[in-house]
Amino acid sequence: MKPRVLFLLHLPPPIHGSSMIGKYIKDSDIINNNVQANYINLLASESVNQTGKISFKKIKNFISTWVKVFLFLMKKKPDLCYLALTTTGAAFFRDVLLIMLLKLFRVKRVYHLHNKGVSIKQNNLIYKWLYKYTFKKANVILLSKILYEDVKDFVKESDIHICPNGIPETDKKIDRLKSKGKRIKLLFLSNLIESKGVFVLLNALAILNSRGLDFECNFIGGEGDISNEDLMSCVKSLNLERQIFYKGRKFNNDKDLFFTESDIFVFPTYYSKECFPLVLLEALKFSLPVVSTREGAISEIIEDRETGFLVEKQDAKDLADKIEILIKNEELRNKMSIKSRIKFVNNYTLLEFEKRIFKILNKIKKRNKN
Numbered sequence: 001m002k003p004r005v006l007f008l009l010h011l012p013p014p015i016h017g018s019s020m021i022g023k024y025i026k027d028s029d030i031i032n033n034n035v036q037a038n039y040i041n042l043l044a045s046e047s048v049n050q051t052g053k054i055s056f057k058k059i060k061n062f063i064s065t066w067v068k069v070f071l072f073l074m075k076k077k078p079d080l081c082y083l084a085l086t087t088t089g090a091a092f093f094r095d096v097l098l099i100m101l102l103k104l105f106r107v108k109r110v111y112h113l114h115n116k117g118v119s120i121k122q123n124n125l126i127y128k129w130l131y132k133y134t135f136k137k138a139n140v141i142l143l144s145k146i147l148y149e150d151v152k153d154f155v156k157e158s159d160i161h162i163c164p165n166g167i168p169e170t171d172k173k174i175d176r177l178k179s180k181g182k183r184i185k186l187l188f189l190s191n192l193i194e195s196k197g198v199f200v201l202l203n204a205l206a207i208l209n210s211r212g213l214d215f216e217c218n219f220i221g222g223e224g225d226i227s228n229e230d231l232m233s234c235v236k237s238l239n240l241e242r243q244i245f246y247k248g249r250k251f252n253n254d255k256d257l258f259f260t261e262s263d264i265f266v267f268p269t270y271y272s273k274e275c276f277p278l279v280l281l282e283a284l285k286f287s288l289p290v291v292s293t294r295e296g297a298i299s300e301i302i303e304d305r306e307t308g309f310l311v312e313k314q315d316a317k318d319l320a321d322k323i324e325i326l327i328k329n330e331e332l333r334n335k336m337s338i339k340s341r342i343k344f345v346n347n348y349t350l351l352e353f354e355k356r357i358f359k360i361l362n363k364i365k366k367r368n369k370n
Contacts, residue, residue, distance in 0.1 A: 003080060003361070005036065008083045009025060009041065011043060017276070017278045021165060024354070031354065034362075040072070042094075044062060073107065081110070083099070084111075087150075088118075110139040110161075111139070115273040116296065117272065119149065119150045119151075119153070131153075140161070143276035144297030163360055164348060166356075167281050168350045170256060172256055183215065183216060186263070186264050187259065187264070188265075188266050190267065191223070192222065193226065196271055206239075207316060207317060263288070264323065265283035268291070268292065270293060271295065287341040290307060292309075293312070294313070309325070
């Protein structure tokens with residue numbers, strides 16, 4: 001008999017890493033053909049700007065979600081509950097209230113962590129007590145072994161399961177053999193959030209411009225704590241109007257076109273909750289060399305000096321230096337792009353992700369029986 005699994009996950013909108021993974025799980029044939037799956041969306045935000053902010057509408061939505069989960073548990077107790085747990089902020093306290101329900105009905109739990117911050121918040125006594133309560137007798141899915149450090153005080157290694165993210169393959173033809181003399185195209189793709197390294201990148205590009213390098217950089221993503229006006233004002237002050245272009249949000253084929261036409265992907269994030277950015281998997285998928293930082297588990301995705309460069313966080317000069325190397329060295333760019341594509345195919349396809357998730361759910365189910 002197929003196991004009954006209740007999935008409490010994040011679904012778009014808004015579009016970000018956790019919600020896209022939630023969508024991939026919900027749409028997975030491997031999961032839906034092998035488990036009796038029920039899905040409940042936990043997200044209350046409609047845009048990135050609303051994320052982390054409390055509102056009456058969000059409270060109302062949560063009450064509705066809590067009641068929905070309660071009624072579901074009353075009708076049919078699942079063998080397992082998968083919860084996309086948020087580990088800090090208001091969303092964590094929301095999730096704790098759901099966990100209380102699950103514990104009341106004695107439902108086995110597995111948490112899928114797409115964020116971090118436990119090791120910092122545990123210094124607060126309230127958080128520390130709630131973490132002990134939350135993680136007790138629960139299994140935890142992490143995106144990388146590197147991220148175990150964040151939860152090691154509350155979760156035994158034997159209860160940890162590693163499942164790197166995966167994304168759909170592309171049907172686009174990828175050809176990175178560029179002709180000499182072509183203006184190099186850089187790509188930044190993320191919501192316009194300061195901690196994603198937007199201003200760090202602009203300052204690095206100003207350095208490259210002062211060195212006389214010929215390039216252009218497309219910024220793609222929705223407005224976050226940085227508006228279009230903020231971005232273009234900074235661009236103007238740095239005299240980069242000829243090099244920087246903000247294209248707004250792009251999806252599907254429109255977004256893919258920018259990946260295929262770019263030469264280098266740049267993502268200088270220092271976002272403290274960054275774990276395993278899907279956008280870097282997209283860059284590898286499109287065979288792009290990447291310049292990024294060592295935040296979260298990025299060093300597992302991007303191998304320094306193999307598939308790109310890893311730079312110090314918030315260091316515009318270091319970022320500029322590494323981009324310059326790639327701009328000037330076509331042979332190195334091509335070598336890195338080949339390795340990027342191989343890394344994606346071997347590790348980060350959606351099919352491999354679905355297989356890993358199902359294998360973990362099956363393993364936990366068998367463990368619970370024993």
